[in-house]
Amino acid sequence: MDIPKENFSDWYNAVIKEAELCDLRYNIKGFVVIMPNAADVISRMYRLYEDALERKGHRKSYFPALISEKNLEAEKEHVEGFAPEVFWVTKAGNNELEEKMIMRPTSETAMYPMYSLWINGRCDLPLKIYQSCQVWRYETKATKPLIRGREFYWIEAHNVFADEAGVLAQVKEDMETTEEMIHQSFGVPFIFFQRPQWDKFAGAVNTYAADTMMPDGKALQLPSTHNLGTNFAKVFNVKYMDDDGEEKLGWQTCYGPCISRIFAAIVSIHGDNKGIILPFHLANVQVVITPILRKEGADEVISFAQTITEQLSKKYKVVADFTENTPGFKYNFWELNGAAIRVEIGARDIESRKAVVVRRDTREKEFVPFEDLPKRIGEIGEEMNKSLREKADEWFATMLKEADTLEELKSAVENGGGFVKVPFCTDELEGESCAEKIKEECAANIRGSRYGVNEKPSGKKCIVCGKDATTYQYAARQY
RNA sequence: GGGGCCGUAAGGUAACCUGGUAUCCUGCAUGCUUGGGGUGCAUGUUAUCUGAGUUCAAAUCUCGGCGGCCCCA
Numbered sequence A: 001m002d003i004p005k006e007n008f009s010d011w012y013n014a015v016i017k018e019a020e021l022c023d024l025r026y027n028i029k030g031f032v033v034i035m036p037n038a039a040d041v042i043s044r045m046y047r048l049y050e051d052a053l054e055r056k057g058h059r060k061s062y063f064p065a066l067i068s069e070k071n072l073e074a075e076k077e078h079v080e081g082f083a084p085e086v087f088w089v090t091k092a093g094n095n096e097l098e099e100k101m102i103m104r105p106t107s108e109t110a111m112y113p114m115y116s117l118w119i120n121g122r123c124d125l126p127l128k129i130y131q132s133c134q135v136w137r138y139e140t141k142a143t144k145p146l147i148r149g150r151e152f153y154w155i156e157a158h159n160v161f162a163d164e165a166g167v168l169a170q171v172k173e174d175m176e177t178t179e180e181m182i183h184q185s186f187g188v189p190f191i192f193f194q195r196p197q198w199d200k201f202a203g204a205v206n207t208y209a210a211d212t213m214m215p216d217g218k219a220l221q222l223p224s225t226h227n228l229g230t231n232f233a234k235v236f237n238v239k240y241m242d243d244d245g246e247e248k249l250g251w252q253t254c255y256g257p258c259i260s261r262i263f264a265a266i267v268s269i270h271g272d273n274k275g276i277i278l279p280f281h282l283a284n285v286q287v288v289i290t291p292i293l294r295k296e297g298a299d300e301v302i303s304f305a306q307t308i309t310e311q312l313s314k315k316y317k318v319v320a321d322f323t324e325n326t327p328g329f330k331y332n333f334w335e336l337n338g339a340a341i342r343v344e345i346g347a348r349d350i351e352s353r354k355a356v357v358v359r360r361d362t363r364e365k366e367f368v369p370f371e372d373l374p375k376r377i378g379e380i381g382e383e384m385n386k387s388l389r390e391k392a393d394e395w396f397a398t399m400l401k402e403a404d405t406l407e408e409l410k411s412a413v414e415n416g417g418g419f420v421k422v423p424f425c426t427d428e429l430e431g432e433s434c435a436e437k438i439k440e441e442c443a444a445n446i447r448g449s450r451y452g453v454n455e456k457p458s459g460k461k462c463i464v465c466g467k468d469a470t471t472y473q474y475a476a477r478q479y
Numbered sequence B: 001g002g003g004g005c006c007g008u009a010a011g012g013u014a015a016c017c018u019g020g021u022a023u024c025c026u027g028c029a030u031g032c033u034u035g036g037g038g039u040g041c042a043u044g045u046u047a048u049c050u051g052a053g054u055u056c057a058a059a060u061c062u063c064g065g066c067g068g069c070c071c072c073a
Helices: A008-018 A036-055 A076-085 A108-118 A164-185 A231-236 A259-270 A298-313 A327-336 A347-352 A370-397 A406-414 A429-442
Strands: A066-068 A088-092 A095-103 A127-136 A151-161 A191-194 A206-213 A219-229 A239-241 A247-249 A251-255 A287-291 A318-320 A341-345 A354-359 A365-369 A400-402 A419-424 A445-450 A471-476
Touching: A008 A259, A036 A127, A036 A151, A036 A164, A036 A259, A108 A127, A108 A151, A108 A231, A151 A164, A151 A259, A164 A206, A164 A219, A164 A251, A206 A445, A219 A231, A219 A259, A231 A251, A259 A370, A287 A298, A287 A327, A298 A318, A298 A341, A298 A347, A298 A370, A327 A341, A341 A347, A341 A370, A347 A354, A354 A370, A365 A370, A406 A419, A406 A429, A406 A471, A419 A429, A429 A445
Parallel strands: A287 A318, A287 A341, A400 A419
Antiparallel strands: A066 A095, A088 A095, A127 A151, A151 A251, A191 A206, A191 A445, A206 A219, A219 A251, A239 A247, A341 A354, A354 A365, A419 A471, A445 A471
């Protein structure tokens, strides 16, 4: 493929299809088939993410996909937030069900009734449980493969603590996990925003969400972590007997990295006109061996390439392309599919005892003596990871902008997009009308205030209503 | 939530307006050819999303369903 990434929408659709990431021909709206090329990477991401959570004391579980209507309706704000996009199960076989069920859109209402049974005393806390699963939401907005579907693959971690301090510490830990995985490991930059009060997770006290930026300047929400306070504990009776003999409510958090969407961000941010580029440790093919075959001496090249393949396979995921396609064809094919490093072996190389080694991101060539290959490939892999992340960070930094007036905001949004920092009256509920105005006039959404960065406007006026600004909020077009 | 565009083979398309044998490219299969950045040739291979209506006759016209894309909110 050779499609300019500047037209991101075309590029994205092409890469999904040509790199065989998803098959969009499945005949239910908003549902796609995740094909092996994507699924392999996604399961690798799952493994890394699950390891990180387990290192921090979470344990895995599997909860049922169906939730009773009664459970869903227990928490008022929660049901109002989710009911419009729930898939219902109302019939089984030939019987209309007396008690309807929903396909989980998220699992608070499946898990917390069980938590209520599991938690008795202080010794049961903290309880840190996660599950890796699919969830279903009847999206009414336009769906886009891996970015917004009616089914997606995520991890949800649900924790209970004895007090608010536990909750606050957990929110911080979730942010660190996000940094460790999404930024350090996957090379995807993001900002943690505290969402304004009118845009919290349904039922939460506070919501903190990591937003990344897509190449077309539109924000994409990655994991969010929520301080649930005791809102759910109250309705699901999540209580423990404290040291003082009093029964107290549990304090809860939940954290939800959507692995399939994070994969979309990786593909979108790192990819180039030739196809996908993946961090070395995520690549399906870390090394592709391309023998350069001529009629003369083909056998020798093949057997030599086989030997190299065997050697490298001990350390890396290696594929040798012995098809009869021409070399140029193979290069293009493996670049499209994001093979991290290419090792070319032909008669000339056998002669000189060096292989031509090409890294996917920069497509730079170097000559590496055969005996150095195992070591050098590892080094190049490390270099690639670092440079992918740095390049993404550099670009991301250019997507942070500022505006003091609606005209400036509009112009920033229309010229490349990005996160635009604006002085704003308040992130309390009263601020929503100003956010609506921004949506109408500039097609941008208020994503929240930057978490952990102390920035307070002084002497500034709200970009919309002109009242004294109490907060800097970030506006962006969004997926 | 509102508006627009679209659905023909495994992928991309022509024919649709003006109803009458469904075009070409890619892929795939076989053979030859080629070979350090998408070789070339020959032969073969598969199709009108779905349901109804109009008509002697529907890929083409009308209506519904399903599905896709884009723009706006």
